[in-house]
Amino acid sequence: MxxxxxxxxxxxxxxxxxxxxxxxxxxxxxxxxxGSGVSGLPVPRFVSLKSDRVNVRKGPSRNHDIGWTFVRSRLPVEVIQEYDDWRRIRDWEGKDGWVFKTLLTGYRSALVTPWLENTTETSPLRRKPGPNEDVVAYLEPLVLAGVVECTDGYCRVSGKDFEGWIDQSRLFGVYKNETINN
The missing domain is CATH 1.20.5 (Single alpha-helices involved in coiled-coils or other helix-helix interfaces)
Structure with a gap:
């Protein structure tokens, strides 16, 4: 029994x-x-790389192998998961891996049409937001820009030799219809 x-x-x-x-x-x-991670911040969210050299690991610790290394600061990446002090990020190519949180910054940047990198197509940069506004420049794919603000489907971006408004759908680093007020 x-x-x-x-x-x-x-x-x-x-x-x-x-x-x-x-x-x-x-x-x-x-x-x-x-939509919140261990940090209390939204997940997913866009951030930028803080350093010119950022190792991306295959898991959330220094014991995991390095998958690849970014060699340019301020590139936009998407935080898709959080674990302790580690952030799982995804780049514009869809590759993902883990980085230590101090290697990321809340600075908002964007890449112009990176998915068109092997074409000659450019994106119009406009004086004001809107499809019929004056074009002040044409930006090539993979141009890195700082995001100043986004509203009504357009983002005001700036770089070394340019500033203007670009159609939000032509950027990696902001969500569709996301509003940003800096």
Whole structure:
């Protein structure tokens, strides 16, 4: 009789542990879908690389191998997950990996049409937001720009030799219809 009771208790305990693990997973999944990470900041979100040399690791610790290294500061990346002091990021090519949080900054930057890098197509930079406003320059793919503000589908961007408004859909570093007021 003792043996049967012990087995029943063990089965009950196993079922309870399974319930707890499923419940814990559901709470974690819900927390991620709500959009905040361990930092309290929204996930996903765009940030920029702080340093000219940023190692991207295959996991969230220095014990994980380096997958690749960025060699240009201020490039925009998307934080897609947080774990302790590590941030899982995705670049414009869709590659993802982990970086230590101090290598990122909240500075907003964007790449102009990086998905068109092997074409001659350019993007009009306008004096004011809107499709019929005067064009002040044409930006080539992969131009890096600082994002000053975004409203009504256009972003005011600036760089070394340019400033103006560009159609938001032509940028990697801002979300569609995102409003930014700096």
């Amino acid at each position: 003792k043996n049967k009771s012990f087995r029943a208790f063990g089965a009950l305990a196993a079922a309870f542990l399974l319930f707890l693990s499923v419940f814990s997973f559901a709470v974690t999944a819900q927390a991620q879908s709500v």
